[in-house]
Amino acid sequence: MSKAGEKDPDFPYTHLWVSADGETHITEAKMSGFELKKYAEDPQYVKEGPSPSKTVFTQLNAGLEQDFHPCPQVQFVVTLSGKWYVKATDGSVKIMGPGDVLFQDDVKNSPAKKSPGHWSGVVGDWPCQQMVIQVSRKPEVDRPGSL
Numbered sequence: 001m002s003k004a005g006e007k008d009p010d011f012p013y014t015h016l017w018v019s020a021d022g023e024t025h026i027t028e029a030k031m032s033g034f035e036l037k038k039y040a041e042d043p044q045y046v047k048e049g050p051s052p053s054k055t056v057f058t059q060l061n062a063g064l065e066q067d068f069h070p071c072p073q074v075q076f077v078v079t080l081s082g083k084w085y086v087k088a089t090d091g092s093v094k095i096m097g098p099g100d101v102l103f104q105d106d107v108k109n110s111p112a113k114k115s116p117g118h119w120s121g122v123v124g125d126w127p128c129q130q131m132v133i134q135v136s137r138k139p140e141v142d143r144p145g146s147l
Contacts, residue, residue: 008034009045014094016071016086016104017144022114024088024106029145049147050074050135060084060128065121070108073134077102082128087119095123103147105139112141 011031018024034045053073060082079100086102087093096102106116122128140146 008032011047013101013103013147014086014096015145015147016088016094016102016106016118017146018106018110018112018116018139018141020112020141022110022112022116023090024116024118025090025144026086026088026092026094027144029147031147049076050137052133053136054134056132056134058130058132060122060130062122062125062127066119068117068119070106070110070115070117071104072107074105074107074137074139075103075135076133077104078131078133080129080131082126083123084128084130085121085123089116089118105137107139110139110141 011034013029013031015027015029016024017027031047034047036043036045039046079096079098081098083095083097085093085095094102104118106118108115110116
């Protein structure tokens, strides 16, 4: 539905996903399936995601290092300020800063063979502020970049 010469937006995100064996992995992905339509007033590219169930604003203090843990619910984490990292069980690490979006579904009730999880912490000497948007979506396995 886009005009001639226009294409879907380049909307990157990081996906912390789970393989069937319960290991976690990090994949750089891009959202697709946007539609050019009237949203607020003028036409813009829109893609509706899973329905939000809860929004949490959080601050991770400088020096925070979190031990292995699952996320509490399938969720998006949007970095507002500062930097933080997430480390998957396969050893891959992603450092995220302002504007970066993480989608994760490594929850306790994953359909994987074992309970998945990750490590995370703050990078640098400043706090990291985040907006966490928990969503109503069942966790999946072996579906990297599935938004």
